[in-house]
Amino acid sequence: MDWMRRLLVFAALAAALPAAAQDKFIVVASTTSTEQSGLFGYLLPIFQKKTSIQVRVVALGTGQALDLARRGDADVVFVHARSAEKKFLAEGHGVKRFPVMYNDFVLIGPKADPAKVAGGKDIVEALKKVKSAQAPFVSRGDRSGTHIAELELWTLAGIDIAREKGRWYRDTGQGMGPALNTAAAMNAYILSDRGTWIAFKNRGELGIDVQGDPRLFNQYGVMLVNPDKHPNVKKELGQAFVDWVISPEGQQAIAEYKIGGEQLFFPNANQPGA
Amino acid sequence: MSEAFGTALRLLADLDPKLVEIVLLSLGVSLMAVAIATLLGLPLGAAIAVGRFPGRRTLIVILNALMGLPPVVVGLVIYLLLSRAGPLGALGILFTPAAMVIAQTVLILPIVAALSRQAIEDAWREYDEQLRSLGAGRVQAALTLLWDTRFSLLTTVLAGFGRAAAEVGAVMIVGGNIDGVTRVMTTTIALETSKGDLPLALGLGIILIAIILAVNAAAYLTKELAQRRYG
Amino acid sequence: MKNGSLLPLRLHDVSFAAGGRTIIDGISLEIEAGRSTIILGANGAGKSVLMRLMHGLLAPTSGRVEWSAPERAGAPRKQAMVFQRPVMLRRSARANVGYALKIAGVPKSRRATQVREALDGVGLAHLARRSARVLSGGEQQRLALARAWALHPEVLFLDEPTASLDPSATREIEAVIRAFDAAGTKIVMATHNLGQARRLGDDIVFLDRGRLVERSPVDQFFSKPQSAQAAAFIKGELPWIG
Numbered sequence: 031m032d033w034m035r036r037l038l039v040f041a042a043l044a045a046a047l048p049a050a051a052q053d054k055f056i057v058v059a060s061t062t063s064t065e066q067s068g069l070f071g072y073l074l075p076i077f078q079k080k081t082s083i084q085v086r087v088v089a090l091g092t093g094q095a096l097d098l099a100r101r102g103d104a105d106v107v108f109v110h111a112r113s114a115e116k117k118f119l120a121e122g123h124g125v126k127r128f129p130v131m132y133n134d135f136v137l138i139g140p141k142a143d144p145a146k147v148a149g150g151k152d153i154v155e156a157l158k159k160v161k162s163a164q165a166p167f168v169s170r171g172d173r174s175g176t177h178i179a180e181l182e183l184w185t186l187a188g189i190d191i192a193r194e195k196g197r198w199y200r201d202t203g204q205g206m207g208p209a210l211n212t213a214a215a216m217n218a219y220i221l222s223d224r225g226t227w228i229a230f231k232n233r234g235e236l237g238i239d240v241q242g243d244p245r246l247f248n249q250y251g252v253m254l255v256n257p258d259k260h261p262n263v264k265k266e267l268g269q270a271f272v273d274w275v276i277s278p279e280g281q282q283a284i285a286e287y288k289i290g291g292e293q294l295f296f297p298n299a300n301q302p303g304a
Numbered sequence: 305m306s307e308a309f310g311t312a313l314r315l316l317a318d319l320d321p322k323l324v325e326i327v328l329l330s331l332g333v334s335l336m337a338v339a340i341a342t343l344l345g346l347p348l349g350a351a352i353a354v355g356r357f358p359g360r361r362t363l364i365v366i367l368n369a370l371m372g373l374p375p376v377v378v379g380l381v382i383y384l385l386l387s388r389a390g391p392l393g394a395l396g397i398l399f400t401p402a403a404m405v406i407a408q409t410v411l412i413l414p415i416v417a418a419l420s421r422q423a424i425e426d427a428w429r430e431y432d433e434q435l436r437s438l439g440a441g442r443v444q445a446a447l448t449l450l451w452d453t454r455f456s457l458l459t460t461v462l463a464g465f466g467r468a469a470a471e472v473g474a475v476m477i478v479g480g481n482i483d484g485v486t487r488v489m490t491t492t493i494a495l496e497t498s499k500g501d502l503p504l505a506l507g508l509g510i511i512l513i514a515i516i517l518a519v520n521a522a523a524y525l526t527k528e529l530a531q532r533r534y535g
Numbered sequence: 536m537k538n539g540s541l542l543p544l545r546l547h548d549v550s551f552a553a554g555g556r557t558i559i560d561g562i563s564l565e566i567e568a569g570r571s572t573i574i575l576g577a578n579g580a581g582k583s584v585l586m587r588l589m590h591g592l593l594a595p596t597s598g599r600v601e602w603s604a605p606e607r608a609g610a611p612r613k614q615a616m617v618f619q620r621p622v623m624l625r626r627s628a629r630a631n632v633g634y635a636l637k638i639a640g641v642p643k644s645r646r647a648t649q650v651r652e653a654l655d656g657v658g659l660a661h662l663a664r665r666s667a668r669v670l671s672g673g674e675q676q677r678l679a680l681a682r683a684w685a686l687h688p689e690v691l692f693l694d695e696p697t698a699s700l701d702p703s704a705t706r707e708i709e710a711v712i713r714a715f716d717a718a719g720t721k722i723v724m725a726t727h728n729l730g731q732a733r734r735l736g737d738d739i740v741f742l743d744r745g746r747l748v749e750r751s752p753v754d755q756f757f758s759k760p761q762s763a764q765a766a767a768f769i770k771g772e773l774p775w776i777g
Contacts (some may be wrong), residue, residue, distance in 0.1 A: 038461050057399055057480075071483070088399060088480035102388030103398055113311075207498030232500030262388055262396065433592050434622035438638050439612040448634070452625045534625040535668030 039184055054269045055084035059096070059104035061175055062205035064250070065089035067225030067294055072287045083267050091205065093173025099123055102260035105268040108176035108275075110112055110223075110250040123260075124253035128276050129304035131284050131295040132249045133224050135179060137240035138210070139165075140217040147219075153243040154187045161189055164198040166218035170209050171201035179248060181220045186245065210236075225294040248293075249304055252276070275299075327511070330488040332403055333475070334456040334468035338416075342388035342461050344409075346418030350446040352417070353424035364421065370414035377409075382407040383477045399466035399480040403489070411436030411462035419463065423456040424449045455530035462523040466516050539604045541613050541689045542568040542660075542721060543755035544589060549598035551584055558584050559611030560745040565631040571722035573753070577768060580742040581643070582725035583619075586694050589723065590616050590720075611639040615683035620699060621675040628659060628678050631667045635682045653685035654678075657711050673704025680711045687727065691715055693724040709735060729769065733757060741765050 031181040064070060065087060074085045077123065079149065090098065092109040096118050099107045109115060122220040137156055138275035139147060145163040160167055170177040184191040192200070200218065202209050206226040214219040222230075227238070239266050240246075254272050275282045281297035298304050315323050352363060384390050386398040386406075397403050427449050435445045450457070472490035479486030481495060489512045496505035544566040551554040551559040559581050566572055566589075574582045587593040588600060598699060606612065623631050632650045641649065654660045662670060676696060683691055694710065696706040700737045712735055716722050727730055732739060732753065739756040741749040743764040751761065 066495075084482070086399060086482040086485050088482060096434070101390075205498055207500060211498070211500055230500045232443070232502055260388065262393075274335075316772075390693065431585075431622055433616075434618065436592055437590065437612075437616045438635050439610075440638050441609065448624065454625075529624075533669075534666045 046250045054082055054267060055086055056105040056110055056271060057086050057103065058106045058271065059098045060087050060089055060108040061092050061095060061110060061206065062089045063174075063176060063223045063226045064108065065108070065222070066205075067229050068289065069225065069284070069287055069295060073280075073283055075272065076200075076283050077280070080279075081270055081274070083270060085271060091170070091172040091174030092178065096123075099142070099255045102255070102262060104144050104255055105264050106252065106254055106271055108250065108252045110248050111178045112249055114173075114175075114178060114249065115251050115253065117256050119253065122258075123256055125256050127251045127253050128272060128299060129301060130250045130252050130275055130299055131281075131297045132247055132304070133236065134241065135221050135246040135248050136218060136224050136227060136238045137246075138213065138222050138227060138236050139219045139239040141235040141237065142217065143239065145219065147239075148239045150240045151242050152182055153240050153246055156240045157183055157187045157189070160219050161187075161198075164196060166198050166200060166216050166221040168200045168202055168209050168213040168216065168218045170206065171203045172205065174205070176206060176221060176223055176304060177250065183221070183245065228289045228292060228294060249298075307503045309507075309510065311503045312510040316511065323508075325484070326487055326489055326492055326508075329401065329486075330469060330490070331515075333404045333488060334465055335373075335409060336405045337412060337468050338461060338465045340405070340409045341413040341416045341464055345413050345444075345464075346420050346450060346457060348417045349420030349422075350424050350450050353421045354442050354446045354449070360426055364418075367414055367418045367421065371418050373411060373414065374473065375411055375471040376477065378411050379407055379474035379477030382410065382474070386478065398478065399481070399482060399486060401486060404475045404486060405476040407478045408468040408471070411471065411474055412468050415464045415467060416460055419460040420450075420453075420457055423453045423460065427453045452507050454529055455534075458526055459523045462519050466519055469512070469516060469519075539607075540568065541602045541604050542566065544690070545599075545601045545603075547599040547601060547665070549588060549595045551581075551588060551593060552596045552666055556623055557714075558745050559610070559643065561586065562745075562747045563598075564740060564747055566721075566723060568721050571716050571724065571735060572738045572740060573736035573738075574723065574725040574740050574742060575732050575734045575768075576725075576742035577771075578727060579744075581745040582727070583694050585742065586616070586692050586723070586725050590614060590692050592616075612686070613688055614690040614692065615686050617676070617679045617683055617687040619694050619695045621672075621679040623670075623675055623678065625668060627664050628667045629654060629663040630672065631678060632682045632685050634646060634684055639686055649685050653681040656684055656714070657681040658707075671704075671749065673700050673707060676700060676704070676708055677711060680708065680715075684711075684715065686690075688720060690721045690723060693722065695725055695727070696727070698726075705731075719766065729757075741768070743768070 046139055064295060078084055088098065088104065092111045092114055095109050096114055098104050100123050111237065115127055119127055137147065137153060145160040145165040147159050150156050169180060181191065200212070200216065202212050204212065206222060207230065209220060210222060210226065210230050211232055214232055214236050252272050252275055254268045255263045257265040272294050276299035281299055284295050284297045285293060344528065352360065362503050383398065384402065386395065386403055387393055431449065435448065440448065470490065472494055475488055476491050476494065479491065481487050481491040489508055493505045493508045495511070546562055546564050549559060550557065551563050554723065562585065574585060576582050584593065588595055625633060629650050632653050633646050636646045636649055652662065654663055657680055659674065659677055659681060662674065667675065668677065685739065697708050700708065709731065712722060712724070724735065736753045739751060739753055740747065741756070749756070749762045749765045757769060760769055
C-alpha cells in the first residue's frame with residue numbers, strides 16, 4: 031500500500047498549491063460578460079502587484095452574483111444592473127454602491143437582416159421591427175444585467191414581451207458567450223454587451239446592427255458586501271479593492287484595456303448619478 | 305477539426321504554464337478525490353459484501369443507483385452545505401480546491417463502493433467455504449478478499465478516476481471556475497466554448513480524452529497482466 | 536482418547552432441508568478415531584452435504600452435531616477440509632499455505648519452516664513460488680492437502696478430492712491421503728468411486744437418498760452387503776461382482 035501513501039501526498043500537495051500561493055485574497059462575485067471580455071485578466075494582476083491581494087472572481091449572471099453575495103459567499107460584488115443593485119442595497123446586503131465604468135450594449139444581427147434594422151441608431155424602433163418581422167431573437171433569460179437591460183428596452187418599446195413573445199423569441203437561460211453561440215447557430219438577433227462581442231470568436235454571419243443609442247448604456251457598479259450582515263466578509267481587503275477600482279489609477283487601468291486597439295470600458299466613477 | 309488538433313499539439317509542445325497549472329490542478333483534485341473515495345469505499349464495499357444484516361439488499365440497490373448521481377446535483381448540494389449561509393459555511397472552503405475534492409469524492413464514492421462490493425461478493429462466493437473451513441472470521445475474510453481481488457479493485461478505482469476527471473457540473477458550482485485557483489480542464493473547456501474559442505476548447509478536450517484513454521489502457525493492461533500471472 | 540480430542544464425533548438424528556427438499560434425513564452415527572471412514576453413495580445421495588454438516592459449514596435443520604471437545608469460536612481449528620475443486624488465493628503456493636498458518640495463529644517466525652515441510656511432504660517444493668492458480672488441477676489439489684497438512688488437524692474431511700483429476704494425479708493424491716492416515720489424522724472421505732473406497736477405506740458409511748443405509752468394515756461391505764441398495768450400488772458400479 032506504499033503507492034497509496036505516495037499518491038495521497040502528491041494529491042494533497044497538488045490540491046493545496048494554488049490555495050497556499052496566496053494568503054490574502056477576496057472573492058468578487060461578478061458577471062460573465064466582465065470575465066469573458068478579459069477585463070479582469072488585465073486589471074487584477076495590476077491590483078495584485080500593488081497590494082498583494084489576490085482577487086478571486088466567480089463569474090455568474092448579475093442576479094446569481096447578487097444572490098451569492100446575499101448568502102455571504104462573496105466579499106465584493108461587481109455587476110451591471112442598477113435596479114437590482116439598488117434592491118440589494120435596500121435589503122442591507124451592501125455597504126455603498128459606487129459607479130465604476132460603463133460600456134454599451136449593441137444589437138447583433140444576421141447578415142440577411144430580415145427585420146431590416148442594420149445601421150440604425152434607435153434601439154426601441156429596431157426592437158419593434160424585430161417583433162413585427164417575427165425574426166428569431168435570442169434572449170439570455172438568466173436575470174443577468176444584460177437580460178434585465180433587454181427587458182427594460184422591450185418595455186420602452188411598449189411591448190409586454192412576457193405575454194407577447196412568440197416562437198421567434200428564444201429564451202435560452204445562458205451566459206453571454208453561450209447565448210452568442212446559439213444566436214450564431216440560429217442566425218438570430220441578440221442584445222450583447224460590446225466587450226463580450228469584441229472578444230467573441232465564433233461570429234458566423236453575425237454583425238453589429240444598432241449601436242450608439244444612449245438607452246444602450248450599460249453601467250457597472252461595485253459594492254462591498256455588508257460585514258454587519260455577513261461577519262465573514264473581509265472588509266479591509268474588500269474595501270481596498272473597491273477603493274482602487276474607483277481611484278484614478280484603477281480608472282486609468284480600465285481605460286487602457288483594449289482588444290484589437292478598441293477600448294471596451296469607459297471609466298466614470300466620478301460621474302454623479304451614474 | 306484540424307485546427308483543434310493543431311492547437312492541441314501547439315499547447316502541449318509549448319508547455320504553456322497556464323495549461324500545465326490547469327492540468328495539474330485537474331489531476332490533483334481528481335486523484336485526491338479518488339484516494340479518499342477508495343479509502344472509504346473499499347472497506348464499505350467489503351463490509352456489505354461479506355456482512356449479513358437486515359436491509360442489506362435495499363442498501364445494495366441504493367448504492368448501485370447512487371452510481372448515477374448527476375454531478376450538477378452533487379455540486380448544488382455541496383454548495384448549499386458549504387455556503388456561508390449553510391451548515392458548514394464556517395469552514396470557509398467554498399470556491400477552493402478542497403470543496404472540489406469533497407464534491408468529487410461524494411460523486412465517486414458510490415462507484416467505488418458498489419463496484420468493489422460486486423467484485424468482492426463474487427469472490428466471496430468462490431472462497432466462502434474454504435475461508436470458513438480454515439477458521440477465518442468475517443473481518444479477516446473481508447481483508448483477504450480485498451487483497452485477492454486487488455486487480456478488479458484497481459480497475460474500479462481507475463473507473464472512479466475517469467468519472468471524476470471527466471465531470472464539470474460539480475466542480476463548476478463548488479469551485480466557481482476561478483482563474484488560477486479552481487479552474488480545471490473541464491471548466492476551462494466550458495469557459496472557452498462559451499467564449500466561442502472552439503479550437504482552444506477542442507484542443508483541451510483532446511488532452512483530457514488522451515488522459516482518460518491512458519487511464520483506461522492502464523486498467524486493461526493491469527487486468528491482462530494479472531490474469532496471466534496469477535490466474 | 537486424548538484429553539481434548541475432537542473425536543468421537545456424534546450425529547444425533549441430523550436432518551437438513553433446503554428449498555423444500557430433504558437432503559439429509561435423520562442420520563445418527565458415531566465416528567471414532569483410528570480407521571479411515573469412507574462416506575459412500577451415488578451422486579445426489581447427500582455425501583457432500585453430510586460432510587459440510589460434520590465440518591460445520593452448514594447447520595442442521597434439526598438434530599445435533601456433537602464433537603467430544605467443542606470448538607471455540609476464534610480458536611485455531613483442529614479439523615480441515617479439502618474440497619472437490621481446490622480453492623486457492625491469488626498468491627504463490629507457499630503464500631497459500633502460509634495464509635492457513637496465519638489464520639491458525641502460528642507466529643510468523645515459525646511459518647516459513649512449516650510451509651516448507653508441508654510442500655516437501657507433497658512434492659511441491661519446486662513450485663513454492665509459482666502462483667497457485669496457474670498450477671495444474673492435480674498440483675492444486677496436492678497444494679490443498681499441503682495446506683491442510685501444515686495445520687496438523689485431528690480430522691481431515693475430503694469431499695470427492697479426485698473426482699476432477701486424471702488417474703496419475705489421483706494416485707498422487709491417494710498417496711498423500713495414506714500418509715495423513717499413517718501420521719494419525721482421522722480421514723473422513725466422501726467418494727462415489729468404489730475402487731478408491733476399497734483402496735483407502737477401513738470403514739464404509741453408505742448413504743442412499745439422504746439416509747444412512749448401511750455401515751460396515753470395508754471387506755464385509757463389498758463381499759456381503761446387507762442392504763438391497765448397497766448391493767445394487769455395488770453391482771451398478773462393478774457389474775462383474777456377485
